[in-house]
Amino acid sequence: MSNPKPEIIDESGDKYKYGFVTDIEADTAPKGLNPDIIRLISEKKGEPTWLLDYRLKAFEFWQTMKEPSWAKLSYDKIDYQDLYYYSAPKQKAAPKSLAEVDPELLETYAKLGIPLKEQEALAGVVAVDAVFDSVSVATTYRAKLAEQGIIFCSISEAVKEHPDLVREYLGSVVPYTDNFFACLNSAVFTDGSFVYIPKGVRCPMELSTYFRINAKNTGQFERTLIIADDESYVSYLEGCTAPQRDENQLHAAIVEIVVKKDAEVKYSTVQNWYPGDKDGKGGVYNFVTKRAACRGENAKISWTQVETGSAVTWKYPSCVLQGDNSVGEFYSVAITNNRQQADTGTKMIHIGKNTTSKIISKGISAGFSNQTYRGLVRVGPKAANARNYSQCDSLLIGQNCGSHTVPYVENRNKTAVIEHEATTSKISDEQLFYCLQRGIGEEEAVSLIVNGFCKEVMQHLPMEFAIEAAKLINISLEGSVG
Amino acid sequence: MTKTPLLEIEDLHAGVCDREIIKGFNLTVNEGEVHAIMGPNGAGKSTLSNIICGKPGYEITSGSIRFKGKDLTAMSPEERAREGIFLCMQYPVEIPGVPTTTFLKHAVNAIRKHQELPELDTMEFVKLVREEGKKLGIDNEMIKRPVNVGFSGGEKKRLETLQMSILKPALSILDEADSGLDIDALKVVADGVNALRDGKRSMLVITHYQRLLNYVVPDFVHVYADGRIVKSGDKSLALELEEKGYAEFVKEK
Secondary structure, three states, X not given: OOOOOOOOOOOOOOOOOXXXXXXXXXXXXXXXXXXXXXXXXXXXXXXXXXXXXXXXXXXXHHOOOOOOOOOOOOOOXXXXXXXXXXXXXXXXXXXXXXXXXXXXXXXXHHHHOOOHHHHHHHOOOOOHHHHHOHHHHHHHHHHHHHHOOOEEEEHHHHHHHOHHHHHHHOOOOOOOOOOHHHHHHHHHOOEOEEEEEOOOOEOOOOEOOOOOXXXXXXXXXXXXXXXXXXXXEEEEEEEOOOOEOOOOOEEOOEEXXXXXXXXXXXXXXXXXXXXXXXXXXXXXXXXXXEEEEEOOOOOEEEEEEEEOOOOEEEEOOEEEEOOOOOEEEEEEEEEEOOOOEEEEEEEEEEOOOOOEEEEEEEEEEOOOOEEEEEXXXXXXXXXXXXXXXXXXXXXXXXXOOEEEEEEEEEEOOOOOEEEEEEEEEEOOHHHHHHHHHOXXXXXXXXXXXXXXXXXXXXXXXXXXXXHHHHHXXXXXXXOOOO | OOOOEEEEEEEEEEEEOOEEEEEEEEEEEEOOOEEEEEOOOOOOHHHHHHHHHOOOOOEEEEEEEEEOOEEHHHOOXXXXXXXXXXXXXXXXXXXXXXXXXXXXXXXXXXXXHHOOOOOOOHHHHHHHHHHHHHHOOOOOOHHHOEOOOXXXXXXXXXXXXXXXXXXXXXXXXXEOOOOOOOHHHHHHHHHHHHHHOOOOOEEEEEEOOOHHHHOOOOOXXXXXEOOEEEEEEOOHHHHHHHHHOHHHHHHHO
C-alpha cells in the first residue's frame, strides 16, 4: 500500500487507464471485505467523514444480512471475502491496432453499426480523447448544461463539489438497510453518475448520449443519483449496446432517482454485459437496485430497459408514487439465451391519491435459458383511485427454455383499479414458414418476429438508442433457431 | 415453339407421419402455362402445395420434384422462394408488431439479393409498393398495419396478391385463393394473377370450385383425387366437373 497514487476516474473517461502503468500493485487492496478496506476506499477517494461513516454503518448492517434466495436463479455461492473491492484499473497492455483485437468482438461492433473510431475506443486501441476529443466535448456540453444550472458529473466529484445535495439525497430512496446487495453497494461503491436538474429546467439533451463511451461502466459497484427538482425534465441513458468485456463477475449497482413536483425523469438502459459462454461458464452476475421516488404532485418516472447481457440478472426498477397524481411506468424487454438466467420485473408502490402505473414487460427466452417476470403492485390505504395496468408477455424460442410470471398484488384501497394481462407464446411454425416462403431467411425471420413482439417497449427508447437496441436483439438471438 | 419445363413432378409419393397422402403424382408445368388442380375436400391439395414449397413436417418417400431443372427437394423453403416459387396462402398468418411494409421490404431484398440485384432503398421500395398497390386498388393505410393483424379475409387475400405482384415469382401457387371471398375481392386476386401472365410466368391454381377459373382462365385442368391426377383436360373439364361432381371422376379411374 506504499505510495498510493490517488487516481480519480472522472466522467470524462478513464483516460488514465493506459497511462497508469506504474506501481499497479500498490493500488490494489487485498481480497476480502472489512472496515479497513472500506476506510481505504474512502481515503483514496478523499471522502468526508460522514460518507465514511455511512459506508461503515452499511457494512456493519450488511454483516447481519443474508443473501436473498427467493429469486428463481441458481448460481454458485459467492464468496464475498474472495473478491477485490478496490483495485486499480486493469493493467492489460492495450492492443496497438484493431488487428490485435478479438475478431469476434469486432464482428459484433460491425453488426451494431458502431463507427470505426468508436470501435477503437471501445476495444481500448486508442484513448477516448482521441475519438471525441473528449475533453473539449465533455467541457463544451458541461458548460452548456452548467449555464442552466444542471449538474452532471461523477458521484465522486459531486461528493466534493456538491456535498449538501449528495448528503441530503444519498440513500434517501434506497437506504442501506434495503436489501443485501444494496447494502453491500452502500459500503463499497466506487463510482457512478450524479445528476441534478434545477427547478423549471428542461434538460436540453439526452444525458450520456454524448458520453456513451466516456461514461462507460465505472466498476462493479456503481452508484447513480439523479435529482429532478420541481417542474424539471431529464432523459438519462445508461449503458452501451456494445459488449462490455468485464472481468468482474459480481455487479451490485444502485440507481436512486428523486422526482419532485411536476417533474419528469425518463431513464433508459441497455444492458449487454458478458452473458457467459454457451455452456454457462463465466458471465456477469448482475444484482441491481433501481428505484425512483415521485415525491411531489404530478411527478413522473419512466423506466425503459433492454436487458440482453449478464449470466444472472436480479433487477426490479421500482416506482414509489408518493405524490398525488404521480405516474410510474416500466417498459422492459429481457432476452435470455443459452444458459442465461433473469429474474426481473418492477415494483409499483402507490401511496398518493390518483396515482397511476403501467407495466409493459416482454420476455424472450431461447436456448436453455430461464426467465422470470416478478412484479409487485402495492396500493396503500390512502391511494384513492390508484390505477395500474400490467401486461406481461413471454415468447419462447425452442424447446428447452423456461418462462415464468410471478405477479404480486397487494391492494388496501377499494377504489383502486388493478389490471393484469399475461400471455405466453411461441414463435409459431406458421409464422416462420410464412416468412421463409417469402424468401426471408430463418434468423432474419426470427428477428423480425421478435422485434415485432418487443415493439411496444422499443418505441419508448430514444431514437438512436432504439436502432442499436434492435440490432442487439438480433445478435443476442443468433444461433437460437435451427 | 419448344416448351421449357418449369416445374416437373414425377411419381411423387409423400405424406405425414407414415400416412401417405400423395400417391404417385405426376405433373409438368411449362413456362407460361396456367394449370388448375381441382379436387374434393381432403384430397391432399394443400399437402401438395406445402410440399412444393418445402413446408416442414412432410416426408417425401419417393419420386422427384424439379424446378428450372434443379432438384427442389434439396432446397430450403427460403431458397425455393428466392428461386421464384410463391405460395398465395389459404390462411395467411398474423405477425403482430411487424409493419407490413417492413416485412415486404425484407422479402423483396432477400429475393433481389439472391438474384444478385442491388437491394432497394426505402424510397425505391415505397415507390414500388405504391405502384403495385395502386394497380390492385390497395389502400396505402393497409400496408402500414402489422402483417395480417386484424385484416379481413378479403384484405388478407389482397395482401397476398400484392406480395405476388411485387415479388414477381416464376411460379405462383394459389391455394384455395377464392375461399371465403366476395366477388370484388376475387376480382382483385384474379387481376393480380392475370397481370403476371406474360407468357413466361406460370401458375398453379389449386381450387375446390371452378368459380375462380372464370377469371383466371387455365390452359389445363387436372382432376385430383386420392393423391394423384385422375383426369386432365382443357378449361372445359372444369365446367364438366362442376356439372357432374367429383364422384364421377373418382369412379372413372
